[in-house]
Amino acid sequence: MNTATAEDLxxxxxxxxDAFRETVNGMMNVSTVPTVLKKIMDLTGNPNTxxxxxxxxxxxxxxxxxxxxxxxxxxxxGFSRKIRTISQAILILGYDMVKGLAITTTVFNxxxxxxxxxxxxxxxxxxxxxxxxALIAQKTxxxxxxxxxxxxxxxxxxxxxLCQACGDDAALSPFDRSSIEKEEEAFGAGHAEAGSWFAAxxxxxxxxxxxxxxxxxxxxxxxxxxxPPMVAIIYLANFIVSGKDAVASPExxxxxxxxxxxxxxLASVGDEVEAxxxxxxxxxx
Numbered sequence: 001m002n003t004a005t006a007e008d009l010x011x012x013x014x015x016x017x018d019a020f021r022e023t024v025n026g027m028m029n030v031s032t033v034p035t036v037l038k039k040i041m042d043l044t045g046n047p048n049t050x051x052x053x054x055x056x057x058x059x060x061x062x063x064x065x066x067x068x069x070x071x072x073x074x075x076x077x078g079f080s081r082k083i084r085t086i087s088q089a090i091l092i093l094g095y096d097m098v099k100g101l102a103i104t105t106t107v108f109n110x111x112x113x114x115x116x117x118x119x120x121x122x123x124x125x126x127x128x129x130x131x132x133x134a135l136i137a138q139k140t141x142x143x144x145x146x147x148x149x150x151x152x153x154x155x156x157x158x159x160x161x162l163c164q165a166c167g168d169d170a171a172l173s174p175f176d177r178s179s180i181e182k183e184e185e186a187f188g189a190g191h192a193e194a195g196s197w198f199a200a201x202x203x204x205x206x207x208x209x210x211x212x213x214x215x216x217x218x219x220x221x222x223x224x225x226x227x228p229p230m231v232a233i234i235y236l237a238n239f240i241v242s243g244k245d246a247v248a249s250p251e252x253x254x255x256x257x258x259x260x261x262x263x264x265x266l267a268s269v270g271d272e273v274e275a276x277x278x279x280x281x282x283x284x285x
Contacts, residue, residue, distance in 0.1 A: 017188025023165045024197050034110075036061045040102040044095035054098065055086045064105045067127075068093065071101055074131045074149065074276070093146075100150045103202060108160050119160070125241060126156050128273050132237035135269045140259045142229035143207075151208035151230055152237050155215045158195025162187065165194075180216060192216055207231070219251040227251075232259055240270045 033041075039057045043049045058065050065086055072089035073082055083089050090098055108123050130152030137148035166187055180190040187194075196213035204212075211234035214221040218235040221227060232255045239246045249255065256262065 015188075020165065020187045020189055020194070021197055024161055024194050025201055027161065027165060027198070034106055036064065037102050037106045040064070041099060044099040044102075049095070051087055051090050054090060054095075058086050058090075058098070058102075061102075061105075063109050064102050067101050067105050068098055070127070071097060071130075071149075074127075074134065097146060097150060100153055104153055104157060107157060107164075107198075110160075110164060122156065122159060126153055128241045128277065129153075129155055129234070129237045131273050131276065132240045132269050133233050135272055136233045136236055136259070136261070139265065139269070140229075140233070140261065142233065142259055147205070147208065148230065148233055148237075150204075151211045151234050154195065154199060154204065154208065155212050155234050155238060156191065156195065157198055157212065158191035158193070161198055162191045162194050211235075216247065217249060218255060219249050227255065227258060229259065236261075236266060237269075240266050241273065243270075 036057060040054070043054050043057060058068060068086060069083060069089045072092040083092060093101075104123075104126065108119060130149045133148040133152030134145040137143050137145040162183065180192070183190040192213055192215060196209050199209040199212050207228050207230035210221055210223065210228055211230045214231050215234045215238050218227055218231050221231050223231075235249060235255060236259075239248065239252075256266075
């Protein structure tokens, strides 16, 4: 897999961005997709696949197996006891969810970063955002909770991608107000835009791709006649999980109103995610 530096990505802002996008688009060509992920994608795309065949493949990758089981224990499923087997987890999640977990796990685990602890924190943030998104979707009825979970899981995929494509460990640093500007200055695009390129290449649904692109600045998503519910939900989920580091959109109150939510509703979702945090983290840290 080719790794580019900021200096290698062109001289002007446009050429730098185009070169960066080309690097991102080439990251998951057929020749670079790991064997287990490739097999999972083939099986989940085949309507004749039986669970036993999928279990045999997932068992070959411990990280994917652990995260599939972890997802089945997510807060919004509300089971009274833990799901512990891959087959049970697949029955609960469905093939689309398993595919999404396999993709994100592979991307996160292929990082060259030496800071594995920080990388796991970034994964945890993505997983918790996914749970928050599903809970908001369930509360509002605006979209399917499974779709919201997957979009939440993918929302920060651009951060490990940026690190992998450009060898930039700063992409794994805690997010702050200047992060996007720094990324755009260095590489021609920020992690949210890079994540949307990756999502489009994997044929992630348009509303989820938009949510990835605009999860920090939903006010910039110019989709008439109103902000897509998925974009609003992923923004709010990320806002909840980010806690004290959250950066509110200028349209924050309007976004809440569009989903008929109050600030107390967000606090309630945050409490639910927090209550399940240690239980679910035990599967993947």
